Amino acid sequence: MITLFGKRIRLFRPRSIWIRRIVQWFFFLLITLIAVNHTLVENGVGIPFLASASLHAVCPFGGVETLYTFLASGLLVRKIHDSSLVLAGIVLPLAFLFGPVFCGWVCPLGTVQEWVGKLGKKFFKRRYNHFVPTKLDNILRYARYGILIWVLYVTATSGTLVFEAYDPYFALFNFWSTEVAPTALLILGVTLVLSVFVERPWCKYACPYGAVLGITNIFRVFSIKRAESTCKADGACSIMCPMNIEVDTVKTVRDHQCISCLECTSEAICPVARTVVFTAGGVK
Amino acid sequence: MTLTSKPLAIIVFIAIFGGIGLSSTFGWWQTESTKEPAKYTEGEFAGTANPADIRGSYTFGDISNSFDVTPEILAQAFQVTTDTPASFPVKDLESLYLESGYEIGTNSVRLFVAYYLGLPFDTTGQEIYLPQPAANILQKHTTLTPEQSTYIQTYTVDVKPASLVDIEMSPAQSEGTAPEAGPTTSAPEAGTSSEEEYAVKGKTIFGDLIRWGVSQETIEQIIGAPMPDPAMKVKDFVTANGLEFETVKTQLQAEVDKVKP
Ligand code: SF4
Ligand code: SF4
Numbered sequence A: 001m002i003t004l005f006g007k008r009i010r011l012f013r014p015r016s017i018w019i020r021r022i023v024q025w026f027f028f029l030l031i032t033l034i035a036v037n038h039t040l041v042e043n044g045v046g047i048p049f050l051a052s053a054s055l056h057a058v059c060p061f062g063g064v065e066t067l068y069t070f071l072a073s074g075l076l077v078r079k080i081h082d083s084s085l086v087l088a089g090i091v092l093p094l095a096f097l098f099g100p101v102f103c104g105w106v107c108p109l110g111t112v113q114e115w116v117g118k119l120g121k122k123f124f125k126r127r128y129n130h131f132v133p134t135k136l137d138n139i140l141r142y143a144r145y146g147i148l149i150w151v152l153y154v155t156a157t158s159g160t161l162v163f164e165a166y167d168p169y170f171a172l173f174n175f176w177s178t179e180v181a182p183t184a185l186l187i188l189g190v191t192l193v194l195s196v197f198v199e200r201p202w203c204k205y206a207c208p209y210g211a212v213l214g215i216t217n218i219f220r221v222f223s224i225k226r227a228e229s230t231c232k233a234d235g236a237c238s239i240m241c242p243m244n245i246e247v248d249t250v251k252t253v254r255d256h257q258c259i260s261c262l263e264c265t266s267e268a269i270c271p272v273a274r275t276v277v278f279t280a281g282g283v284k
Numbered sequence B: 001m002t003l004t005s006k007p008l009a010i011i012v013f014i015a016i017f018g019g020i021g022l023s024s025t026f027g028w029w030q031t032e033s034t035k036e037p038a039k040y041t042e043g044e045f046a047g048t049a050n051p052a053d054i055r056g057s058y059t060f061g062d063i064s065n066s067f068d069v070t071p072e073i074l075a076q077a078f079q080v081t082t083d084t085p086a087s088f089p090v091k092d093l094e095s096l097y098l099e100s101g102y103e104i105g106t107n108s109v110r111l112f113v114a115y116y117l118g119l120p121f122d123t124t125g126q127e128i129y130l131p132q133p134a135a136n137i138l139q140k141h142t143t144l145t146p147e148q149s150t151y152i153q154t155y156t157v158d159v160k161p162a163s164l165v166d167i168e169m170s171p172a173q174s175e176g177t178a179p180e181a182g183p184t185t186s187a188p189e190a191g192t193s194s195e196e197e198y199a200v201k202g203k204t205i206f207g208d209l210i211r212w213g214v215s216q217e218t219i220e221q222i223i224g225a226p227m228p229d230p231a232m233k234v235k236d237f238v239t240a241n242g243l244e245f246e247t248v249k250t251q252l253q254a255e256v257d258k259v260k261p
Helices: A018-041 A060-065 A068-074 A082-097 A101-106 A108-127 A134-140 A141-156 A164-166 A167-171 A183-194 A201-205 A206-217 A236-241 B007-025 B060-066 B071-077 B092-096 B105-115 B132-141 B145-154 B162-169 B171-175 B206-212 B216-223 B234-240 B245-259
Strands: A002-004 A007-008 A225-226 A278-279
Touching: A002 A101, A018 A101, A018 A108, A018 B007, A018 B132, A018 B216, A060 A068, A060 A082, A060 A141, A060 A206, A068 A082, A068 A141, A082 A101, A082 A206, A082 B007, A101 A108, A108 A167, A108 A183, A108 A201, A134 A201, A141 A201, A141 A206, A164 A183, A167 A183, A183 A201, A206 B105, B071 B132, B071 B206, B092 B105, B092 B245, B105 B132, B132 B145, B132 B206, B162 B245, B206 B216, B206 B234, B206 B245, B216 B234, B234 B245
Parallel strands: none
Antiparallel strands: A002 A007, A225 A278
16 A cells, blocks of 8 residues: 555555455355255255255245235245245345345356356457447336336236246256246346346346345445545546446445445455445545 | 445345344245145135145145145046055146146146135136046036036036056057156056056045046945045945945946946
């Protein structure tokens, strides 16, 4: 850490939040093992001591999908279990406090898109994640709310998990089973291909759960804040943001797409200490 | 208060795994269906298990734990030929009837159980198909409302499950090989030929006779009493009532021979 023109600048700073990568790997492996074990158990050869729940049972979005049916009749939508409601009950308060940390740290579909995105970064360097014209991109980012409304409506009226047939997350962890609808596989394929050009395309434009959690960005307790007094205005934070949020133009990030990955903070890309921070208080 | 990545990682872990642990202590962490269907929350049947909540993962045995309908009746209704109907999973019905072109599956079982027990069941806007034996059982053993009768008449289809079709079409399979298109688990008894199918034997139950097409009246005439639970073995009934099984068997076989296809 050195002080230059009155500003504290770190010479050797990490370029990313490494612990987030570990957490992402952890949840990716956990869900993979559970999904594989589920298939093995169905075929009578499960791995001992490992959970074998169905993928629906370990997905918090199931808790959102079944909410209407649950409140209206006390029943859960078929294939959804109580554990989905429990997970939704954990992830939502977490989001009220810290924003969509589930997206940035836990969701394996988000993780896989990031991994594929690394290829894109290699190929396209700075052009990566900047292919979609801003105007179109701004409009498209609201599509996930439309998808959310559609999913909630069809689930409530049919009492079945209609979204399963389109869900790339289900397809990702079940592509080997006959349970997966071709549409879901197709959407997964498209998502992965697009991930080479755009960071987290599913999250940005389509994910209904991301839409639910994203709303908390507007009023979350801890948010990304930028201290204008120490900011060098080099735009590093904005360049790094996977969701293309212009962190360097705002004091507090209230963008509905932030995923609380902390990659824009002074702990990672921002070269000035305590300038972009994740805080519940104020900054100068 | 400012947070960095490490405390945030710890918070995420504690929240998720702590939350799961806590919910387990309250018994809320259920990653499988408890196989206990939800109950009607209002009306005359409040507190009674609701057939609308029967899941594909239930076996016929699970259903009989919550509803007053035996696995044998369900097996007859849905033409599942197996020695262990209690372990037959409802979700396998769909593959069993795949070839028939009609969707006979979990919804059909829900409808059957509800009508069998005289419980309310909403069929609005739905086309729920029943195989003929299921409709026969309902018509003979329950009092259906005129609307229910009409619904059943509209959606009853004379179809056979894949395994039965296979057995009839390829006699080679009666040598002991399992039918190809059978359900993934609890495949119906391999080696059951159609001859055996229509033979009154010690293990024949009244439901079999109905399924084969013998009318309840004829059965009652032969046994000289009202027909008992269709799941009951003819032999057990006959012995309990001091009748001669051989005599009854011959008479019943004659009736079966008259109606068998
Ligand atoms: S937006 Fe959806 S897919 Fe992306 S990380 Fe969040 S939950 Fe996962
Ligand atoms: S604003 Fe910062 S925390 Fe939010 S998504 Fe962008 S880089 Fe991640």
